[in-house]
Structures are given as structure tokens and as C-alpha cells.
Amino acid sequence: MATADFKDYYEILGVSKTATPEEIKKAYRKLARKYHPDLNPDDPEAEARFKEINEAHEVLSDPEKRQKYDQFGQYWKQAMAGAPPPGGSGFEETDFGQYGSFDDFIDELLGRFGRSGGTGRRVYTYRTTTGPEGFREYVEFGDDPFSRFTEMPAQDTEAAIALTLSEAFHGTQKRLQIGDETVTVRIPPGAKSGSRIRIKGKGQISPFSQQRGDLYLTIELLPHAFYKFDGNNLVCEIPIRPDEAVLGAQVEVPTPDGSVMMTIPSGVDSGQTLRLRGKGWRDPKGNRTDLLVRLKVVSPKDLNPQEKECYEKLRQVSHFNPRNAIAEVRL
Structure with missing residues (x-):
């Protein structure tokens, strides 16, 4: 019989059992942002849901854990901790529903492979060692001369x-x-x-x-409204006026640790990127990457009479045609 606290991780993330790793990652990120405690303060239901989502992602994003979960269902954790005895475990032919718990299953499994000389005595021992990689466990199946120690995975x-x-x-x-x-x-x-x-x-x-x-x-x-990553650098977008793009300007740019003045050269285009060195992301050693500032030329929507008059005069005297390069385009 199935345990009462068995959790369907696929259902928790809202994906099918054939979901790809990319689909699992996408579903997890969407749900994690929705139920994150920082976005749902004093909401115990959201907090519990967030923990379930993390637990489901931990298993389904790990190929080995997912394979064990798909194969053994509610017993996947015990299967991860165990190892097949000599001659194979027979897991593939085992009906786990007949066991009340994994302990019942392991008792029968060890009895099946660990009886000695018809005495009915079951051998089930373990030992531990400590080496360069830390703590290791070994489980022994059977009596000499057929017994052997099988290394157990760490319980990380x-x-x-x-x-x-x-x-x-x-x-x-x-x-x-x-x-x-x-x-x-x-x-x-x-x-x-x-x-x-x-x-x-x-x-x-x-x-x-x-x-x-x-x-x-x-x-x-979590996503940020102003900053994004471009590799190790940060990227942001700064709006500028048409006259600032044409004539150049000094503008204030927010950085992660305070605003700085940046020089915009004359004749820049919308979408052009300028670099503020050492004003991007930091690493654990205190070094800083760059902040890439993308310019966006923004036209004024509400002109006062004087501004409109200036733009009208500019249109009359200007000989600049930005469309010259496409005048001869044909199919």
C-alpha cells in the first residue's frame, strides 16, 4: 500500500511525467517566484507551497533522483540510499504495494540474499570509513565467503x-x-x-x-525592473532626449551602489551602448564587472509653443536625411 504522505512531484510542478528538463526548470521558476515568501509575507500557505515546489524541483531536476522516483515511487529515497546485493536485487520484479513500509521490503530482501547455511540467520551490517572525500557508508549482504561491502551514496x-x-x-x-x-x-x-x-x-x-x-x-x-545580466556584466537602459543625442550631454545613471555622471558623446543613436567600467556586478572577492548602458532616444509628447517653434525651424533648415541609405532598396 502507498504511504499517506506520498507527494506527486509532477503534479506539484504542473508538468507531465515526460516533461523535459527545460520544461521542469521553467515551471519551477514560475511557481517559485509566485509563492516566494518575500512576495507573500505572513502567508503560511504560500510558504508551505514554496517548500513543496523546492522539494519537487530538487528531485525532478536531478536525473538520478528522478529515475529512482519514477521507478520506486514513495520508496525512492530508500532506493537512493540502498545498493543491489550480489546477483542483482530483483527490484524490477518487486511489487512494492505488498509492503507496509520500506523496512518490510528491506527485511525480505536481505533475508532473500543473506541467509546462511539454511539456518535462517539474516546478515545485515554496515561500517563507515573516513577518507579524503569525507564520510562513506558500506552495507554488507550475506555471509563469508560470499559477502561483500557495497558503498552507499552520501545523504546530501x-x-x-x-x-x-x-x-x-x-x-x-x-x-x-x-x-x-x-x-x-x-x-x-x-x-x-x-x-x-x-x-x-x-x-x-x-x-x-x-x-x-x-x-x-x-x-x-528574482527579476529586477531596471538591471539585467549580460554574461557577468549588468545591463540597463537610459532614456535621453533627441537634443541630448545630437549635441551630447552629461546624464545621471543609477548603479548598484549609487548614481554616477556619464558623458554622452554627440551624435549617438537609439540602442547604442556605452560602458561604465567597474560599475557592474561584484564577485565574492570584491572585484566589479562593467555596467552596460543602452541609450534610448525618447521623443517629447507634449511640446510647449516655444519648443514646437524650435523643432519647426530645425525641420526647415536641416539637410540631414537618415533614410538615404535605404533609398535604393528593391526586391
């Missing part, structure tokens, strides 16, 4: 955490609820989407040794 956990651009640029602290435990996480300045933070000893608890793995947080940056 992955989750996503959404940050505003301001939080990521300046650095921040976040309080996370991990089961019944509240953990404060320091995020250094300069995090970007896809950055990973390791929190030691806050992952899943091993069913064999009761040791905890690590928690890995993947950063997701």
Missing part, C-alpha cells in the same frame, strides 16, 4: 533559494526551516543564479549510521 540534500538582486549584490542572511530545525545561512556578496552554497551536516540522515549529509543551496535570482 539539494534545495533552491530565491534572492532579490539587492540581497545577492550586498550579501544577506536567510533563516531556513529544515524539519524542526531553524538554520541561519550567510550568503556572501556577489551570488548569481546557479551559485551553490554548502551547509555541512544539514542534509538527510542516513538510515544506517544516522549520520547527516550536507545541504546544497542553489541560488535563483
Whole structure:
């Protein structure tokens, strides 16, 4: 029988079981932004939904975890922690619905492969080692001379955490609820989407040794109304008047840590990009990338009589024709 707390991760993200990794990522980002606690303060339902969305994404975005989830259903976590005994496990032919819990299944599995000399004694032991890669677990199936130790995967956990651009640029602290435990996480300045933070000893608890793995947080940056990324640089768009484009000007440009004056040369075009060096994103070492400022020439909509008269005079005296280059275009 299925466990009562089994969660359908595909249903949580609103995708089909044949969804591609890109479709899963797109659905996750849309839901994470919608239910993020910063956008839904004092809303416990949104907070719970956000946790479910992160849990579903953690599994379905990992090819190995997704394969185990698709194959073993509610027992996927136990399957991730286990390993097939010598001669194969027979998982493919196992009807998991006949077991009340994974412990019942593992008892029968170990009994099937670990009985010795007809005595009915089951062998089910584990040992641990510590090496350059940290804590490792091994589970032994069977008696000598046929027993062997099979390495168990680490009980690490992955989750996503959404940050505003301001939080990521300046650095921040976040309080996370991990089961019944509240953990404060320091995020250094300069995090970007896809950055990973390791929190030691806050992952899943091993069913064999009761040791905890690590928690890995993947950063997701929320969209910003003014700044966007172009590789490691930041990009923004600044509106300018037609006369500023023609004659040049000094304009004030917002940067992540305060406004600066920028010189616009004469004769610029709409869409042209100027570079402010060292005024873009920061990295954890304190270095700064560039801010790319895209110019947008904006025409005035409501002219006073004097302004209109000036534009009329300009039209009469101007010999500039921006369409000369396309005058001979034909098919």
C-alpha cells in the first residue's frame, strides 16, 4: 500500500511525467517566484507551497533522483540510499504495494540474499570509513565467503533559494526551516543564479549510521525592473532626449551602489551602448564587472509653443536625411 504522505512531484510542478528538463526548470521558476515568501509575507500557505515546489524541483531536476522516483515511487529515497546485493536485487520484479513500509521490503530482501547455511540467520551490517572525500557508508549482504561491502551514496540534500538582486549584490542572511530545525545561512556578496552554497551536516540522515549529509543551496535570482545580466556584466537602459543625442550631454545613471555622471558623446543613436567600467556586478572577492548602458532616444509628447517653434525651424533648415541609405532598396 502507498504511504499517506506520498507527494506527486509532477503534479506539484504542473508538468507531465515526460516533461523535459527545460520544461521542469521553467515551471519551477514560475511557481517559485509566485509563492516566494518575500512576495507573500505572513502567508503560511504560500510558504508551505514554496517548500513543496523546492522539494519537487530538487528531485525532478536531478536525473538520478528522478529515475529512482519514477521507478520506486514513495520508496525512492530508500532506493537512493540502498545498493543491489550480489546477483542483482530483483527490484524490477518487486511489487512494492505488498509492503507496509520500506523496512518490510528491506527485511525480505536481505533475508532473500543473506541467509546462511539454511539456518535462517539474516546478515545485515554496515561500517563507515573516513577518507579524503569525507564520510562513506558500506552495507554488507550475506555471509563469508560470499559477502561483500557495497558503498552507499552520501545523504546530501539539494534545495533552491530565491534572492532579490539587492540581497545577492550586498550579501544577506536567510533563516531556513529544515524539519524542526531553524538554520541561519550567510550568503556572501556577489551570488548569481546557479551559485551553490554548502551547509555541512544539514542534509538527510542516513538510515544506517544516522549520520547527516550536507545541504546544497542553489541560488535563483528574482527579476529586477531596471538591471539585467549580460554574461557577468549588468545591463540597463537610459532614456535621453533627441537634443541630448545630437549635441551630447552629461546624464545621471543609477548603479548598484549609487548614481554616477556619464558623458554622452554627440551624435549617438537609439540602442547604442556605452560602458561604465567597474560599475557592474561584484564577485565574492570584491572585484566589479562593467555596467552596460543602452541609450534610448525618447521623443517629447507634449511640446510647449516655444519648443514646437524650435523643432519647426530645425525641420526647415536641416539637410540631414537618415533614410538615404535605404533609398535604393528593391526586391
